Amino acid sequence: MIDPAITPNAIAYAWERLLDIAGAENLTPPYAYGPANTPFPEPGVVITPAAPDAWSRLLELPAGQLDWLPAAALFPSGSPLPFHDPVPILFWSDADRDKPPIGVRADGSIIFRVDLIAAALFMLTRWEEIVLPQRDEHDRFPAIASTAYRQGFLEQPIVDRYAMILRAWLQRQRPAWQPRRRTFRLRLSHDIDHLRRFETIDLAARQIGRDLLRAKSLGRAWQDAQDYLQARWRFASNPYLSALERFADQAESLDTQAVFYVLAGGNTLYDTGYDVANPVFQEILLRLRARGHIIGLHPSYETYLNPQQYLAEKERLQNALGAEVHHARQHYLRFRVPDTWRIAADMGIQEDATLGYAQHEGFRCGTAHPFPVFDLPADERLPLFELPLHVMDGTLKEYQQLSPEESLQRLRSMARRVAEVEGALHLLWHNHATVQPWTPWHKAYTQFLDEMAL
16 A cells, blocks of 8 residues: 655645634744754744655554544643543654654744644545445445544544644744634535335335235335325325425524435436426425525435436436536435545535445544545645535434434534534434434434524
């Protein structure tokens, strides 16, 4: 395995991201990614690089063997701590390992012997997903294969925590400077995988057959038949549609926008096949847009490597809306780095919101902040932002098999960690996850939103 070259473009990108998260994007201290004795005309910041093979060594490190330091050991003495958890050190400097992780030179320059540049690039570019072969049954990079999961920091926004450490040292160096501070925010998003429980009579007939032949339940078969008929003849009032405007109400009560991702194609077993131009559905989408919410594309199961299909579905949704679409999240969270990013950027998408794990909540990209995408193999920034996903309904109920109360506690814990780094907690709740058997989990979700509104 060959580590990537950390080019001047990549270094500049990582430094800008750290400054932006730290609220220091307008601060221009001299900085260097190089030796600790790099000279400056005024006090600056030196980040000393890790070894050339540090990235591959990190991937080969046995699980649970990463170095961790107390938060207090990384902040200036006497500085208030935004968080108190120990902090993992992804990359040590390749020199001066016998010295403190962060120090100050005689000229006032800050020396980081923790390689913040490499850590930010490693997490934000998702390089490990390019080089590691593991994939799940849907060709997704699984949470359990990630360095963050294996080393126990998936539930830490590690890039943001490094940025908070950088902020504290810049404040110590420049007492008159005040960083820009953000407030905690919620990002509410909703994938519309279904417009009703059974989109076709064939799907309903198959389920009724399973009820009778496998479950041997006449009552369940009768209920499924009723569900099909009710949604067929009273389509506009079926709960899968009425949930959409309730989601909009919840977002507005929190003074934020909701984003609705619409499935506009696909013909696999994992695609629903509903008609995005259905007049009733079309009217709902237009109402949601008129209320100030965002309608995005939910590219279907095969689009993550298929630009032609991606484009056809985007155009289909744009025709239904009579407007351009600039937001997207991949169906089933299927994603290939950097290919899917490149496809989205080529299609005119400005914000992708796919990068969270289906199997586990947490910080796949190490951040609770939207970030511009850097294509590491091409050594260039793409005209695309990633809005990392942190918690999905199915993760809590199905993959993690948490109870509603445990799910509520997990949401609260994630909110606390995001608030510590002044980020945005990005949640995904499907419209089908508002009815049985999801109702208890949906109540927990609603209770969480109510608590956030206080």
